[in-house]
Amino acid sequence: MIIQQEAHRMKQIAPKLANASNELRNAALAAIRQALIEHKEEIFAANQVDLKRAKEEGISDAVYKRLKFDEGKLAAVTEGIDQLMGLADPIGRTMLRRQMDEGLIMEKVTCPIGVIGVIFEARPDALIQISTLCIKSGNCAILKGGKETRETNGVLFGIIAEAAYAAGLPEGCLLQVTQHNEIDELLTCEKDVDLLIPRGSNAFVQYIMNHTKIPVMGHADGICHIYVDAAADEEKALPILIDAKTQYTAACNAVETILVNRSIAADFLPKMAKAMEGAGVHLRGTKEALDLMQLASYPQEDVMEEEDFHTEYLDLIASVKLVDSVEEAVDHINAFGSHHTDCIITEDDAAADYFQSMVDSAGVYRNISTRFADGFRYGFGAEVGISTSKLHARGPVGLDGLVTYKYRINGDGHIVGDYAEGRRAFHFKDL
């Protein structure tokens, strides 16, 4: 039960890190940035070992690209650290300062969550982004990266932790977990770990959610929709659909289902089918939609029934369905979507407002690609993940999602009995 012991030790370190000044946390980030640059050859060499093994194991090109850590990726992560240092301190911010009565002052102040466990995919830059986000937000971090990057991550973690401690952060505020079976042990640390952020496949995230009492932030499904309204501008619709499906097919914010207003379907669907086919996208859909697309032919398995619209492809495939109205589109999205990110293509302000008000998702877009759902693109610097939960953080999670708050109240011998029995009364005044 090594992880339980480590998590328990970390829990005791957490208040110390929580009270490290912004200057100290920024100095640690600067030291990490510097150390990464100084030790880059060491990192690249370790990465070569991972890449070589990955090739031998016949890994796909897409995964290989993500595994690779080179000068370009180093430049990107050091730029990210620069951005992070420049962001306002997320902790110690007074959200509310209220006089409750004479001499009785309440302050609602942001503070770190405490100990956060993050389980992430095989991307060396993810380890750097996540650990620096946790440091900036004053949180202790337990980090478990994908096994395909174990050599790179081992070197990176050593460099980051050493630089952070040398800069003055409390020793032990970062922990790397390397064995897959240690994840199960981490899941039992509900007494000491305040939050888990799992990133990865739907099945993996579901597994985490179903096997721990620790609060989990993140998302399992990413079934994003684009609704092409009767008042859609075709010149915007086609590039948006292609971007949303093909710009990064494996991403959770890629579009999976296209809803088209029936009144424009006969004209729009053949053009859409042609454009999407040209971009390498295979379209499935209801029989009605497929017939209108004027495809040469389509296999029977492409004909979709209602329940098939729960499908997340993560591939160059999309579902197509016709609807009569924006109301029907909203109902479909709320019933079949994953409350991640959904978009309407329309020039009609009333339809857009209805859609954006009624769709129950973290991101409700008009006339843009769903692929914008990303912490960097939202201006958060980076993200630890995207949350489809409605509690705490929703959508891309940056620094704001890594803090909570506490109520500090200062008085001078105030007791409740005086108020309960009418000898004193509250006089609320926000300061």
Next chain:
Amino acid sequence: MIIQQEAHRMKQIAPKLANASNELRNAALAAIRQALIEHKEEIFAANQVDLKRAKEEGISDAVYKRLKFDEGKLAAVTEGIDQLMGLADPIGRTMLRRQMDEGLIMEKVTCPIGVIGVIFEARPDALIQISTLCIKSGNCAILKGGKETRETNGVLFGIIAEAAYAAGLPEGCLLQVTQHNEIDELLTCEKDVDLLIPRGSNAFVQYIMNHTKIPVMGHADGICHIYVDAAADEEKALPILIDAKTQYTAACNAVETILVNRSIAADFLPKMAKAMEGAGVHLRGTKEALDLMQLASYPQEDVMEEEDFHTEYLDLIASVKLVDSVEEAVDHINAFGSHHTDCIITEDDAAADYFQSMVDSAGVYRNISTRFADGFRYGFGAEVGISTSKLHARGPVGLDGLVTYKYRINGDGHIVGDYAEGRRAFHFKDL
């Protein structure tokens, strides 16, 4: 599976209620207030049935008092509704408005959580407070009150729902659950219920937390501490300790453990023992503490070992332990507390600041009673509960804890490919 069907139906109503205007929601609150006054005799009569049965079943005086719904309680709840109507609209508030690039505008806007299930104790006023908080925050509510108030709640719910629908809120946005076995069915509604708020005993709340995939907000334990520092003012300490233990013994924010600085213990403990004894409080503690209290004698079972300090008495009993420093007090509280509300009694600013910074609890107080941890006393109007979770709402939960947010982004055909391939760049500017 009636509850599952009802919850599913409610999920479809939720966006409609979420988009009801503040005027409409306030009009519904005014109608509810009026209807409660008009139907008061009917409510009082139903309450008499509950009270009669309760007496026959030999219920305690404390529970009887809470069960009772009379002119005084009616005046209190109608005043509460007045306050609620006066509070700013918690939904539709723009938290952030940011230009991401030319023509690409992001808004982070508050919105209701959706469908909330609240399971609460046998207090008729709780049903009114919770349903009106949910209406003001635009949330559909599934309400299950204690069985001892079933007659009163039946009448109250009928009056509230009828008034709300007549005022124009979507029919079905409120649901009452009356059978205890329906709670288990409610726990399976994770597809349609966004949040559960259980109030009640530790065992009950733990049961809920362990038997559902729905996010749960609330608290199981309330092990609150008061630390009497070396620089404590005795004139403040004794009344605060008595208030915190005796003003409402069964409350979660009553003090359970008193930590006293060893340097003042020989002088302070006998005075504290005398004062607490005079207030009817029985003190247990470490042998060292008990010996210093100069009690005539004490039974062996009052001598506490380390692990006994996890105890929540909810009774006129408290634990006492000596510590060497504010640091040791903080370590004890973080290890044995429930992260609810903890207080330091001191005139030393540095000790107070250390305590309030390092104690990892929702409420960190100085020189006041822990009993102040309450939504009304914080100026929130009312509360749906007190949360010891660190995610989303923490401490007393009012309107702010009943809302989430969504990101609305409006563009004009913007696609991610343009940014990923360098044809366009983000220009973040907060508006």
